Amino acid sequence: MRSLQVLVIEDNYTDSLLMEADLTAMGHSVCGIADNMKDALGIYLEKDPDIILIDIMLHGKKEGIAIAEKISSSSQKKQPFIFITSLMDRPTFDQAKATFPISYLTKPFNKLELEYAIELALQNKQQHNTSASDSYAAETFFIKKGNHLIKVPIMSVFYIEVEGKFSNIFCERGKFLIELPLKEVMERLQGFMFVRISRNCIVNLKEVKEIDLTEDVIILQNNTRIYMTRRYKADFLEQFKPLK
Structure with a gap:
């Protein structure tokens, strides 16, 4: 396991020194020790620790939980944390x-328990980051245009129309021609609300505003008209599932 920067939030001086010694023996570094919210958040924002150990009870109050809430709701960064406490009641x-x-x-708790908890925390963080990255990639097209890669969220696409081995993507950002047949585009869109309306065209269902059953025309939210085949x-x- 790689060396981590650890923030310790603990009001018992002896306990904080013992944890620092254990963490150092594991090959980690303590980037700061705090015993109140102001100092803890200051170190957290400045040092950007890999993991945080938080004592629930600080100076007779459950301030550790309030600190954790602040960290969890931070819009800038979120790091895994471990609660440490002598309290064992269910409400806490x-x-x-x-x-x-x-x-x-x-x-x-002993050194081994702390070591295992940290290893699990790091593993869960890595899995979360990988899942988030995969999810982001799955929901976005990056389309090459000249020397630029244009980000196109899949749900911003109005419809896609094929031209031989090429496909035209019509979206909020304009029209993009990609060298990908419609079959492969459809495979990328599995799980999204796209439906085939002709041999050469698929449409985003959320963009459908109206359907002209006489002319077999689909009218999109931006008033684009597309023909569907029988x-x-x-x-x-x-x-x-139209109501009659």
């Missing part, structure tokens, strides 16, 4: 759980 645990800690250690008409209309 439920309060702590609501802030989504990565672990909960009750005092006294072969795909029934399947397309089934998506809306």
Whole structure:
């Protein structure tokens, strides 16, 4: 496991020194020790620790939970934290759980318990970052245009029309021609609300404003009119389950 920067929030001087010694023995560095919210948040924002150890009770109050809430609601960065406490009552645990800690250690705990908790925290953080990255990539097209990559959120696409081995993507940012057949585009769009309306065209269902059943025309939110073919008409209309 790589070396981590750890912030310790603890009001018991002896306990904080013991944790610092254990963390150092594990190969980690303590980037700061605080015993109140102001100092803790200051170190957190300045040092950007990899993980935070928080004692629930600080100077006779459950200020550790309030600090965790501040960290959890931070819009700038979120780091995993572990609660440490001598309290074992259910109400305290439920309060702590609501802030989504990565672990909960009750005092006294040994070095091995702390080491395992930190390893799990790091693993969960890495898995979360990977999942977020995969999710972001799955919901976005990056389309090459000249020497630029243009970000196009998939749900901003109005419709896609094929031209041979190329596909035209019509979206809020304009029109983009990509060298990808419609079949492969459809594979990228699995799980999104796109439906085929002709052999060469798929449309984003959320962009449909009106359907002209006489002319077989789909009218989008931006008033673009697209023709659907009879072969795909029934399947397309089934998506809306129209009231009669």
